[in-house]
Amino acid sequence: MLFIATGAVGAVGVGSVAWPFIHQMNPDASTIAAGAAIDVDLSAIPEGSSVTVKWRGKPIFVRHRTPKEIKEAGDVTLAQLPDPQADAQRVKKPEWLVVIGVCTHLGCIPLGNQGEYDGWFCPCHGSAYDTSGRIRKGPAPKNLEVPNYAFASDTKLTIG
Amino acid sequence: MSGPSTYVPKSAVGRWFESRLPIMGLMHSSFVVYPTPRNLNYWWTFGGILSVMLMVQILTGIVLVMHYTPHVDYAFSSVELIMRDVNWGWMIRYIHANGASMFFVAVYIHMLRGLYYGSYKAPREVLWILGVIIYLLMMATGFMGYVLPWGQMSFWGATVITNLFSAIPLVGESITTWLWGGYSVDNPTLNRFFSLHYLLPFMIAGVVVLHVWALHVVGQNNPDGVEVKNVARDTLPFTPYATVKDGFAMICFMLFFAWWVFYVPNYLGHADNYIEANPLSTPAHIVPEWYYLPFYAILRAVPSKLGGVVAMFSAIIVLCFLPWLDTSKVRSAKYRPVYKVFFWLFVASAIGLGYLGAMPAEGGYVLASRLLSIYYFAFFLVVMPLLGLFETPRALPASIADSVLKNAHSAKA
Numbered sequence: 369m370l371f372i373a374t375g376a377v378g379a380v381g382v383g384s385v386a387w388p389f390i391h392q393m394n395p396d397a398s399t400i401a402a403g404a405a406i407d408v409d410l411s412a413i414p415e416g417s418s419v420t421v422k423w424r425g426k427p428i429f430v431r432h433r434t435p436k437e438i439k440e441a442g443d444v445t446l447a448q449l450p451d452p453q454a455d456a457q458r459v460k461k462p463e464w465l466v467v468i469g470v471c472t473h474l475g476c477i478p479l480g481n482q483g484e485y486d487g488w489f490c491p492c493h494g495s496a497y498d499t500s501g502r503i504r505k506g507p508a509p510k511n512l513e514v515p516n517y518a519f520a521s522d523t524k525l526t527i528g
Numbered sequence: 529m530s531g532p533s534t535y536v537p538k539s540a541v542g543r544w545f546e547s548r549l550p551i552m553g554l555m556h557s558s559f560v561v562y563p564t565p566r567n568l569n570y571w572w573t574f575g576g577i578l579s580v581m582l583m584v585q586i587l588t589g590i591v592l593v594m595h596y597t598p599h600v601d602y603a604f605s606s607v608e609l610i611m612r613d614v615n616w617g618w619m620i621r622y623i624h625a626n627g628a629s630m631f632f633v634a635v636y637i638h639m640l641r642g643l644y645y646g647s648y649k650a651p652r653e654v655l656w657i658l659g660v661i662i663y664l665l666m667m668a669t670g671f672m673g674y675v676l677p678w679g680q681m682s683f684w685g686a687t688v689i690t691n692l693f694s695a696i697p698l699v700g701e702s703i704t705t706w707l708w709g710g711y712s713v714d715n716p717t718l719n720r721f722f723s724l725h726y727l728l729p730f731m732i733a734g735v736v737v738l739h740v741w742a743l744h745v746v747g748q749n750n751p752d753g754v755e756v757k758n759v760a761r762d763t764l765p766f767t768p769y770a771t772v773k774d775g776f777a778m779i780c781f782m783l784f785f786a787w788w789v790f791y792v793p794n795y796l797g798h799a800d801n802y803i804e805a806n807p808l809s810t811p812a813h814i815v816p817e818w819y820y821l822p823f824y825a826i827l828r829a830v831p832s833k834l835g836g837v838v839a840m841f842s843a844i845i846v847l848c849f850l851p852w853l854d855t856s857k858v859r860s861a862k863y864r865p866v867y868k869v870f871f872w873l874f875v876a877s878a879i880g881l882g883y884l885g886a887m888p889a890e891g892g893y894v895l896a897s898r899l900l901s902i903y904y905f906a907f908f909l910v911v912m913p914l915l916g917l918f919e920t921p922r923a924l925p926a927s928i929a930d931s932v933l934k935n936a937h938s939a940k941a
Contacts (some may be wrong), residue, residue, distance in 0.1 A: 390706075393720065399710045420808060425712035427808050470712075473833055475691035476684065476810040491812050492688065493828060493889050509833045 405528030407520065410464070418480055420469060423527055427469035427477055428515060429488075430525065433499060438462045440486060441500035448504075451511045455500040458514055466517050466527065467501040473508035488512070533557045558744055563763035564770045565750035567932050571645075572748070573777030574638040580778055581631040582736065586729050588624040596676065598722035600715045603678035604804040622793040628670050629796045630785045632819035635663060643850075644871055646859030647749040653851040655742040660847045662735050667820065667844075669728040672721040674817055679801030684814050686713045686721070692827075695837040712807065752931045753859025754924055762928035813888065821885030822878050826904065828889045829897035839901065846908045853908055855916025863922040867915055874907045 395403075403424040410430075413419050418431035433441075441455040459465055469488075471478050476492035483489030483496035485504045490496075495506030502511040517527045533553035537543045546552055595614050597606040610617035639659070642648055648656035675686045690707050694700040709716030747756060756762045764770075788796070796818060800811045816824050823840050830836035846853075861868045877900045884900065887893045925931035 393706050393709055395705065395708075395710045396716070399714075399716065403711055422808060425710060425714050425807055473691075474688040475694075476688065476814065477808065491810060492684075492814050507828070507831060507833055507836065 403528070405526050408525040408527065409523060410525055411523040415463070421527070423515070428527055429465070429467050429469045429480065429501070429512075431465040431467075431480075431499075433463050433465055437486065437499040441498060441502075444498065444500075444502075450503050451509065453500075453502060453511055458500050458502070458511070460517070460519065464519075464525070465499070465501060466514060466525065467512040468515050469512070471495055471508055472503065472510040472512065473506070478512075534561060558740075558766075559771070560765065560767040562744065562766040563747075563756070563759050564766050565748055565756060565762060565928050566764045566769075567750050567752055567928050568748065568770070568773075569751050570773070570777055571637070571641040572750075573774045574634050574641065575743075576774035577634045577778055577781050578631070578638060579736065581627060581634055582729065582732060585624065585627050585631060586733070588620050588627060589726070589729065591620050592624055593726065598676065598719050600678060600718055600805070603676060603718060607677045619789070622789045626785065626788045626793060626796060628673060629817070629819065630781070630788070631666065632670070634781070635666060636819075639663070639847075640875065642749075643874075644861045645749055645751055646753050646854070646856070646861070648850045649854065649859050650851065651746045652742075652749060655739065655746060656851060657848050658735055658739040658742055660844070662732055662739060663847075664844065665728055665732045665735065669725060669732065670817065670819065672725040672728070674801075675718065675721045676725060677801060678718065678805045680803045680805055680809075680811050681798045681801040681814070683713060683805030683807065684810055685816055686717065688814060689816075690717075692837050692840075695834040697834070714807075749859065750928060751860060751862060752925055752928060753863070754926075754928060754931070757927045758929070815886050818882065818886075821883075822881035822904075823885075825881040825885035825897045826901045828885070829894065829901045839905075843901075843904060846905070850908065850912070853912040855913050856919065856921070857916070858921040858924065863924055864915075864919060865922065866919045867911075870907060870911045870915065873903065877903045877907070 406421065406423050408419070408421055408430055410432075413430060413432045415432050416434045418429055420427045420429055422428070431437075438455070444455075446452040446454060455462075458467075469477050471490040471492065473490065473493055473495050476490050478488035478490040478495070478497060480488055483505075485496050485498035487497040487499045487501060487504075490506065490508065493507050495508035496504050497508075497512055498504050500511075501514070503509070515527055517525055520526045533550065533556065535546070535550075535553035535556035537546045537552065542552065592610065595606060595610050595617060597603055607621070610621050612618075614620075642656065642659070671685070671689060675682045690704055690713060693707060694704045696703060705711070707717070708714065709720060798815060815821070823843055826843050827836045827840040830839045856864060856867065858864055861871055880900045881897065881904065884893055884897045889897075925934065
């Protein structure tokens with residue numbers, strides 16, 4: 369009994385000393401602060417083009433979609449998709465697609481307006497995404513992630 | 529095999545010291561009178577070569593750290609400073625960069641030698657597993673070292689490899705964030721990789737001590753794979769026989785090493801790593817260092833993220849189970865005619881996977897990677913267990929001495 373009690377107290381002690389040494393590797397306060405929200409001016413992005421902004425060290429693709437691209441994204445039946453998600457679930461305004469530009473396979477940056485689905489193509493291991501940023505082909509398991517964002521006005525987008 | 533020390537200090541000071549710390553006696557029994565099988569061939573010199581390579585890497589590494597700056601804004605330019613401004617910096621860095629490759633050349637030969645001559649079998653299981661641990665530590669060290677120059681391949685290699693952990697269900701994302709110290713590979717990542725790249729070689733050195741210790745408990749395997757029966761007939765003392773042979777092999781290996789350093793120092797690297805890291809642009813074609821290519825090919829052969837990661841790590845972990853997967857009573861491939869064929873097919877598949885790992889992941893390359901990956905695993909999981917049951921080995925020599933003397937006879941005749 370005494371051994372078990374001693375052991376238990378010892379384990380708690382070791383654990384509470386170990387935790388600061390493990391937790392110090394998580395993002396520090398300055399990194400978290402630098403990851404605060406950013407604004408993007410939408411008036412500078414004409415229809416059919418996209419911009420890449422850097423947020424939390426990652427590229428964010430902001431794409432001003434054409435009616436054709438919106439239609440392509442909406443016409444897909446969900447059963448065809450590896451990670452089924454309707455286009456309407458992924459956008460707040462159909463003409464604006466906002467996704468984190470990091471391939472969900474192993475973190476490379478997909479190239480825009482390439483691949484057989486008119487979306488993105490990842491040069492590293494061949495994943496292809498459609499005009500809604502959904503995975504269509506290749507080893508990536510998930511759709512391009514949609515960050516938190518809001519339209520502060522008709523021409524201003526806030527990401528984060 | 530190394531019994532109680534027979535070391536007798538010659539001087540009074542030596543006797544005084546030996547009775548207080550018997551380290552000279554330990555050295556004497558480990559590296560002077562230690563009995564080595566008399567039939568060892570040159571494939572047995574790579575252990576010594578590897579020890580020298582570890583020392584070369586530690587020495588050049590310590591010197592490079594005197595000039596390198598582990599910060600995303602300065603790392604790339606500090607490496608250029610080493611190349612252009614530091615006295616002899618170019619040579620020391622080329623020795624370190626190519627030394628990593630030479631270290632892996634030597635370790636692959638060392639491992640294949642063990643695989644061919646059955647050096648992993650009882651009673652050498654722990655010795656073998658310690659070797660696998662050293663190999664894993666080497667891979668981690670090499671990977672983190674490649675990140676430090678902060679070129680494009682450094683950055684994107686780090687991104688791809690750390691993202692492997694995101695494949696783990698539930699906790700994957702938290703683990704990658706923890707590894708990065710941020711939301712992506714960035715300055716905190718570079719700093720910790722630098723810290724660990726400095727630490728791991730000393731951990732390797734520690735496990736090497738255990739590896740050599742385990743070796744000296746069970747004794748060396750040998751090309752015939754029969755145990756030493758009579759120390760006087762079957763073995764020769766380490767010094768001068770093994771010392772001189774190891775020394776000669778080391779000099780030959782150093783000539784090979786020097787050729788890379790002085791004639792083609794950048795051949796084994798990648799041109800993209802002379803472009804500073806850019807988090808917003810992935811190079812068209814990411815390739816790891818050559819020594820990881822077979823495993824990279826296995827990763828890409830599996831059409832699922834988690835599956836690929838599991839297959840890649842399994843390809844290394846399976847080595848730990850080798851002593852129990854191989855059911856053959858005979859150690860050396862010299863006496864296993866069928867195993868010998870499968871062994872060379874395995875070597876070919878590993879080299880083939882290495883080639884495919886450097887090729888783009890498309891079309892026929894993917895199909896070939898799948899076939900070779902299947903053989904890679906089948907060799908360990910199917911061939912090894914079954915061959916022991918079905919193969920008829922050739923007759924073993926009665927002893928090491930018999931095998932050597934028979935050779936001498938036939939050479940004379």
